[in-house]
Amino acid sequence: MKTKLIQPTASAYAYPLLIKNILNTPLIYSPEQKILYRDQMEYDYKTFGQRVEKLANMLQERGVRPGDTVAVMDWDSHRYLECFFAVPMMGCVLHTINIRLTPEQLIYTINHAEDDVILVNEDFLPLLESVKDRFETVKQVILLTDKKETPQSSMELAGEYEALMADAPTGYEFPDFDENTMATTFYTTGTTGLPKGVFFSHRQIVLHTYGLMSGLCAYDTQASLNSSDVYMPLTPMFHVHAWGLPYFMTMLGAKQVYPGKYEPETLLKLILTHKVTFSHCVPTIINMLVTSPVINQVDLGNWKVVIGGSALPQGLCREALKHGINIYVAYGMSETCPLLTVANIKPKFKNKSEDELVELRCKTGLPVPNVNLEIIDYNGNPLPHDGKSAGEVVVRSPWLSQGYVKDEQKSEELWANGWLHTGDIGVIDSEGYLQITDRLKDVIKTGGEWISSLELENIISQHEAVKEVAVVGIADEKWGERPLAIVNLREDRIDKISAEDIKSFCMTFVEKGMLPKYGIPSRIVLNETIPKTSVGKISKKDIRDQYR
Structure with missing residues (x-):
């Protein structure tokens, strides 16, 4: 298509969409507003802006340069927020490491992302120490801690975050660069294979x-x-x-x-x-x-x-x-x-x-x-927006x-x-x-018909005694798959509600025309642990593996 493009004035400034410009507004509108970490740290946005500058200076003094990757392993904290801004604003890549990965997944993501520096909370030092001998690109590790004492570690630590920050100056001129520069990366764990890097x-x-x-x-x-x-x-x-x-x-x-x-x-x-x-x-x-x-x-x-x-x-x-x-x-x-x-x-x-x-x-x-x-x-064809x-x-x-x-x-x-x-x-x-x-991978195919595991979970969750529920399809010789539900009851209803009571409750939705009869779970397991993923979601893969 032929369109009429704007020819910019030679001296015009092409304003790039950079993370540093997100930070400009609060420093003008609400510099006195507070940012807090538990009951351990409190400061205003003006101080936050200064700490972002100090962090950039501290990392630069440690040899970090544009294009390098800085990884973080921490609980939700003011330190993490400072990294959200300082690292990408330097032109570096922020790698937010999933702290619940297995050691094998952890070292894969560290090496695959080509991390140069890792900032690690002392709670995760043992996990990081377990893979330190397999680092391929990591040059230094900086400690994050809420305590005054530095813990013992088998790794050589480049210093403690707050101590290094205290020695770093304020005043950092964050540069302009191409807005399509990579700012962040992290790894998403799927049902199969190694974690995939998103950027x-x-x-x-x-x-x-x-x-x-x-x-x-x-x-x-x-x-x-x-x-x-x-x-x-x-x-x-x-x-x-x-x-x-x-x-x-x-x-x-x-x-x-x-x-x-x-x-x-x-x-x-x-x-x-x-x-x-x-x-x-x-x-x-x-x-x-x-x-x-x-x-x-x-x-x-x-x-x-x-x-x-x-x-x-x-x-x-x-x-x-x-x-x-x-x-x-x-x-x-x-x-x-x-x-x-x-x-x-x-x-x-x-x-x-x-x-x-x-x-x-x-x-x-x-x-x-x-x-x-x-x-x-x-076949990739759009379907009507009819709710069906x-x-x-x-x-x-x-x-x-x-x-x-x-x-x-x-x-x-x-x-x-x-x-x-x-x-x-x-x-x-x-x-x-x-x-x-x-x-797509969780829909239950039984006797040639599809049953939504989410719909079944939604129905069962409405029983007054149900605390949590997960539904998956498990192999069935006759029907291909049949629904299995793991149901955790509220503490005061344990031993008072049976699997048959849950099935009877589901039957009321069948009678209302809201659920086909074949949608009632063939098996209901009461008060078993429901596996979760590293980010707290129900892990249906693990449930299917467990009950296969």
């Missing part, structure tokens, strides 16, 4: 930050964020930059609280002490909190919580709402930076019944601006990862035909709401 540029992270603003702030809906909110992440900062929210809340200049290691009583204490109004997490975390004995002693009426990572069962949604938590869903994946949709309730739906509003809160959501979603069949036609969710957006690190084949599979393939099965209704019905 994002400065441009993508800046555009994603504005995507969060438009999706979470701009609409008249059940929850909206602004600079007066108090933010505390409950998604690990190693996982897709804590869904990009630290960048976003920093740009807003909001008060931020970093909780360190997740412990239910500590989290609730921080929420109450600092009047936290916004968090985000996987369903497992919110389930851990609402089932804590302390929950009934606290007022959570001002707390907005976005759920992602896996489906929010309606039963858990109702339990959270009962405690005053303004809970709703957002959707994305590691490869999408991650935001794609938010379950914003349209104004015309605000007067619907409680059950209908719960259903809307648990929907996968409406695409945020600059996200194009489609549902396609096996199910197919794979494919997406386009300016902040999607352009591929996997050093893996051309999987990158091409990810981007087949110019759309990013999510691997999720879903439907889009006439109002534009997406509903994920299953993962």
Whole structure:
């Protein structure tokens, strides 16, 4: 297509979309606003900006140069937030290491990412020490600790973070460079094979930050964020930059609280002490909190919580709402930076019944601006948005990862035909709401028919005695596959509810025409441990392996 291109003035400044420009706004609008780490560190944004400069100077003095990779292994902390900015702003790559990897996965990601420097919390020193003899590119390791004493280590440490920061000067001129420069990388663990490296540029992270603003702030809906909110992440900062929210809340200049290691009583204490109004997490975390004995002693009426990572069962949604938590869903994946949709309730739906509003809160959501979603069949043809036609969710957006690190084949599979393939099965209704019905690999095929494991989980979760549930398909000689459900009951209902009671409850949905009879699980296992992934999601691969 022939179009008329703008010819810029020779002296015009081509403003690059760089992470350093996210930090400019809060230093002007709210330099006195606070950033806190547990009860151990508190400073304002002005100090934060100075510490970002000091960190850049400290790393530069240690020999770090543009293009180098700096890795971090830490709990959610102010230190991590400083690295979110200083490292990519230097022109380096920030590698956020999954602290729950196995030693084999850990050393693979360190060597594959070609890490030059690793900043490691003392809690993870033993894990790092177990693979130190297999480092290929690591030149130095810097210690992160909340204690005054330096722990003993079999590795040679380049120093302790705060001590090195104290000696570093402020005043660092962060340079301009191409906005398509790689800013971050991390590794996503799939169901098979080695972890895959995902990467994002400065441009993508800046555009994603504005995507969060438009999706979470701009609409008249059940929850909206602004600079007066108090933010505390409950998604690990190693996982897709804590869904990009630290960048976003920093740009807003909001008060931020970093909780360190997740412990239910500590989290609730921080929420109450600092009047936290916004968090985000996987369903497992919110389930851990609402089932804590302390929950009934606290007022959570001002707390907005976005759920992602896996489906929010309606039963858990109702339990959270009962405690005053303004809970709703957002959707994305590691490869999408991650935001794609938010379950914003349209104004015309605000007067619907409680059950209908719960259903809307648990929907996968409406695409945020600059996200194009489609549902396609096996031949790649788009399907109608009728709420019934199910197919794979494919997406386009300016902040999607352009591929996997050093893996051309999987990158091409990810981007087949110019759309990013999510691997999720879903439907889009006439109002534009997406509903994920299953993962391609998790859908249950029984007697030639498909059953959604997520739909079954949603139904079973609504039983008043159910605390947590996971459903998978297991091999069956007659039907190909049959559903198996692991159901954990609330402590006060254990030994009072049987597997047959759960099946009878499912039968009520069959009678309402909401579930086919063959959808009732053939086997229900009560009160067994439900395996979780390193980021707290239910691991259906491990369940299938266990019950195969």
